[in-house]
Each structure stands twice: as C-alpha cells, then as structure tokens.
Amino acid sequence: xxxxxxxxxxxxxxxxxxxxxxxxxxWLVPGAGHxxxxxxxxxxxxxLSISAMFWLGIAMQGKLYVPNTGDVLDILGFVxxxxxxxxxxLGRLLGxxxxxxxxxxxxxxxxxxxxxxxxxxxxAVDAHNLRIGRKA
Amino acid sequence: xFTPSHFAAVLLFATFASVxxxxxxxxxxxxxxxxxxxxxxxxxxxxxxxxxxxxxxxK
Numbered sequence: 001x002x003x004x005x006x007x008x009x010x011x012x013x014x015x016x017x018x019x020x021x022x023x024x025x026x027w028l029v030p031g032a033g034h035x036x037x038x039x040x041x042x043x044x045x046x047x048l049s050i051s052a053m054f055w056l057g058i059a060m061q062g063k064l065y066v067p068n069t070g071d072v073l074d075i076l077g078f079v080x081x082x083x084x085x086x087x088x089x090l091g092r093l094l095g096x097x098x099x100x101x102x103x104x105x106x107x108x109x110x111x112x113x114x115x116x117x118x119x120x121x122x123x124a125v126d127a128h129n130l131r132i133g134r135k136a
Numbered sequence: 137x138f139t140p141s142h143f144a145a146v147l148l149f150a151t152f153a154s155v156x157x158x159x160x161x162x163x164x165x166x167x168x169x170x171x172x173x174x175x176x177x178x179x180x181x182x183x184x185x186x187x188x189x190x191x192x193x194x195k
Contacts, residue, residue, distance in 0.1 A: 048155075053148075105140070
C-alpha cells in the first residue's frame with residue numbers, strides 16, 4: 001500500500017549535531033524526539049498515548065517479557081517491549097510485570113505493553129524523519 | 137488492578153493507536169485528524185463486525 005506521507009522533492013537537512021539524536025531520544029522517552037524537532041503538540045499527544053498504553057498495560061497486570069526464556073514468542077515480545085525505552089527499564093527496575101499471565105485482562109495488558117513499544121518505534125522513526133527533513 | 141471490559145479495552149487500544157498512526161503517517165494537521173479518525177473507526181468497526189460474525193457462527 002502506498003504511503004501518503006508527503007516527501008519533499010529534494011531532501012533537506014534540518015539537523016544540527018548528531019543526526020540520530022531524535023531517533024534515540026524518541027525511543028528512550030515517547031514523544032521526546034518530536035519535542036527536539038519543535039513539534040511540542042505532537043510530542044505531547046505521542047507521550048500521552050504511548051505512556052498511557054504502557055502504564056495501563058502494567059495496571060492490567062500485563063507481563064514484561066525478558067529475553068532469556070528460550071521461547072521464540074517471548075523473544076518477540078521482548079523486542080516489542082524494548083520499544084518502550086526507559087519505561088521498560090523502569091518497569092523492570094521496580095519489579096513490575098513479573099506475575100505470570102493468568103487472566104484475560106492480564107493478557108490484554110501484555111498486548112498493550114508490546115503494542116505501546118511498537119508504536120514508540122514508529123514514533124521515534126517519525127521524529128528522525130522530521131529531524132533530517134524527510135518529512136515536513 | 138485495572139480490569140476493563142473487552143469492549144472498553146478495544147476503545148482504549150483504538151484511541152491510543154489511532155493517535156500515533158495519525159501523527160506519524162500524515163504530514164498536515166488536518167490529514168492527521170482525518171487519518172486518525174479513519175483508523176479509530178476501522179479498529180472499532182472491525183471488532184464489532186467480527187463480534188457479530190462470531191455470534192452468527194455460534195448460533
């Protein structure tokens with residue numbers, strides 16, 4: 001499916017300093033990459049959406065995946081969870097998401113956390129595109 | 137513990153995902169709102185349609 005994102009005919013570089021800064025900062029804190037490029041409304045909406053999804057997932061007793069279980073699905077879940085950046089690290093640090101999934105709600109919670117991470121990956125790449133001038 | 141119903145969970149999921157899709161997949165603010173709304177309606181609409189389909193199959 002063709003994307004409708006408007007791409008400038010000639011790519012212009014609007015970044016100063018480290019070119020991947022928005023990508024990395026946006027991954028660590030949802031919306032921070034957009035804040036770095038001066039789009040604070042987008043930054044705020046992204047932060048609220050992604051962080052609400054992550055913390056509601058935790059509140060539903062969703063699981064935080066770890067990489068070393070040997071199960072392929074757990075590893076994929078871990079990759080998704082990793083997209084949450086510092087939220088994931090904070091969750092692990094506080095010992096959250098360690099209860100095995102036993103209820104339907106907890107299963108929804110685990111999915112909320114994984115999808116929040118995947119959405120944050122998209123958000124961070126978007127911030128990078130804004131920084132390098134690929135997107136208006 | 138937060139225990140939403142299945143439908144409430146769908147509404148929350150659709151809202152958060154649609155906001156991110158709208159912002160990241162379009163450039164102009166108006167197009168962002170339109171695309172976000174389309175995503176939200178699609179998420180919720182597909183769930184309602186699938187629910188009715190499952191109900192019919194069960195019947």
